[in-house]
Each structure stands twice: as C-alpha cells, then as structure tokens.
Amino acid sequence: MMLETLPLFHRLQGQPVIILGQGEAAEAKRRLVERAGAVVFDDMQAGIDRCARLAFIAYEDRGAAEADALRLRGAGLLVNVVDQPDLCDFTTPSILDRSPVLIAVGTGGVSAGLAKQLRLRLEALLPESLGALARGLGDARSALRARFPDMKERRRALDAALAQGCVLDPLEAGSAGRIEGWLAGADAPQGGVVEIILRSDDPDDLTLREARLLGSADGIVHDAHVPPAILARARADAVRIVGDAVPDEAGLWLRLRGV
Known part of the structure; x- marks a missing residue:
C-alpha cells in the first residue's frame, strides 16, 4: 500500500523557521514551532539568508500565497500554506505529547477536525507515565x-x-x-518459524496474535496471493521473500499463505 504522505519528526531547536502572514492562523503556527524551540522569522529573505528549511504561509489571498510558496521552494524550503493542502509540501498533525513520546495524527490536510478528535481519544488512552x-x-x-x-x-x-x-x-x-x-x-523469546494461513484479504480479519507476530517478525516468506495490505502490517525493516522456503537464519520468521 502506498502512503500518501511520509510522517517525519524535525528537530527545530534553535533552527530558523519562516512564518508569513498575520492573524490567528499565523499565530497558531508561531506557537507550534516556538514550542519546538525554533527561531521564527517573519521576513522571507531574512529567513532564507539564515538557511531556514521550513516555511509557513498564512495569507487569505491564494494568489499571493502561491507566489511566495514558489519563491520559497526555489530557495530550497519545504512550504506549508494554511488551509490550502494542494499548495503544501507538508502538513502539521494534531500532536499528543508524552515527551519524549510524540504521537502525530494527520489527515493530509483533509480534516484537521478529525485529526483533533482522534488525538483526544488517544489522550484518554495513553497515560502520562x-x-x-x-x-x-x-x-x-x-x-x-x-x-x-x-x-x-x-x-x-x-x-x-x-x-x-x-x-x-x-x-x-x-x-x-x-x-x-x-x-x-529477562530472557529472549525463542525464534523459529510460524505459519499463518489467511482467511481473507482484509487485514482487520487478523487475530491479535497474528497482528502481533506480523509486527515483530524478523522475516516473512509469503506466496503471491498475500495482498499488500496484509504485508503493510509487518515491520518496515522485516525481510520479505516471495516463495515457500524459509532461510536457515536465526530469528522469528513467518510463512504467510494467502487465500
């Protein structure tokens, strides 16, 4: 399955960030980046001269926002244009802070309200500890x-x-x-080979045990009938092999058989 956006965490402590515009939208972005320790520049050229990597634009005039976004991209910056997801190189998620654990909930700019409500649900689940x-x-x-x-x-x-x-x-x-x-x-759990025969192509039909095994396996051997949606539940760095024979290697291996 293809990700529409790639979530990344930027270290901004002491780093320059450009914020253009006035009003509550611009102030909200200012508060956000200052909370991460960034140094805010409201002058485009001054920020470019200080080698800023990120910029936020909060204009009501779309044409002006598009023009300044083009100039900033030409200077090598990634740009976020408030309320204009099609003009954005990145979007800002709703953040759940359990520092140093941060959980970011994003919708690719489609619905900030949905991201906020999901974050509030998670707030109730995750302890301060x-x-x-x-x-x-x-x-x-x-x-x-x-x-x-x-x-x-x-x-x-x-x-x-x-x-x-x-x-x-x-x-x-x-x-x-x-x-x-x-x-x-503590002792390390034993490795070995576990076989999972899928009952459907829907990852929601995986049992809790199967989902846990997918998330922790060192390698996965699977046939061509296993859908990408299932494989997406595996660790990103797990070895994936199309076939039937499991390599003679240490660790936990899964043999997946499709429907």
Whole structure:
C-alpha cells in the first residue's frame, strides 16, 4: 500500500523557521514551532539568508500565497500554506505529547477536525507515565545491549515485554518502575518459524496474535496471493521473500499463505 504522505519528526531547536502572514492562523503556527524551540522569522529573505528549511504561509489571498510558496521552494524550503493542502509540501498533525513520546495524527490536510478528535481519544488512552517509560528504556539501553548483544534477540525481548498485559505494557501506569527488575531476569523469546494461513484479504480479519507476530517478525516468506495490505502490517525493516522456503537464519520468521 502506498502512503500518501511520509510522517517525519524535525528537530527545530534553535533552527530558523519562516512564518508569513498575520492573524490567528499565523499565530497558531508561531506557537507550534516556538514550542519546538525554533527561531521564527517573519521576513522571507531574512529567513532564507539564515538557511531556514521550513516555511509557513498564512495569507487569505491564494494568489499571493502561491507566489511566495514558489519563491520559497526555489530557495530550497519545504512550504506549508494554511488551509490550502494542494499548495503544501507538508502538513502539521494534531500532536499528543508524552515527551519524549510524540504521537502525530494527520489527515493530509483533509480534516484537521478529525485529526483533533482522534488525538483526544488517544489522550484518554495513553497515560502520562508513557514518557517516563520511554526515558527509562533509553537509560537502560547499554544494559539491554549487554544482556542481549544480538539485535534480533534484543528486539524480540522488548517486543515481548512491551506487549499488552506484559511486564512493560505501555498502557499501564507503573511500567517504568519495572524496567530494572525485568532486565535483571529477562530472557529472549525463542525464534523459529510460524505459519499463518489467511482467511481473507482484509487485514482487520487478523487475530491479535497474528497482528502481533506480523509486527515483530524478523522475516516473512509469503506466496503471491498475500495482498499488500496484509504485508503493510509487518515491520518496515522485516525481510520479505516471495516463495515457500524459509532461510536457515536465526530469528522469528513467518510463512504467510494467502487465500
């Protein structure tokens, strides 16, 4: 399946960002980028001279916005034109902040209201302690690598611990406090080969176990009948092989058979 846009997280601390226009729309973009630590320029040329990479335009006049967007692109910037998605190189999502965890909900500029409502639903699901869990895992990175030198084993151990209902479940408020104890006794789950025979081409028909296996497998061997929508549920860096024979390699492998 093709992504219509590619979500990216930009580090803007101390970086110049151009914001052109007046009114609430321009102020909203200013607040957003200043929250990320950017230095705002409201003069186009001054921002270009400071090597800005991003620009926001909040004009009511579409012709003026299109002209300035063209000039900015010519200078190598990515441009967002407020309320004009067809003129945008990028859009700004609705952001759920559990720093250092950030969840961005976007609709490609189609409906900011929908993105906001989805973000509000997620706000209710994700505890404030999620950031503490992320920081704890970051602090434990060296110890985790020492216990599991093999990257695949390390990934499987983390996947198992972070799964729903498990010791480091991200949706449980106390998970951050259990990292040290988990790491002291953690063993990597065994690899091997698991076969999944699909019942339909609809990824929503996958069981929770099948979806979890797709999201954690190191490699997938599948026949030509497995649709892209199913394969899209796998890890982006998982090896994909069309065929039947599973390579004699360590790790967790899935053999997928289509309908």
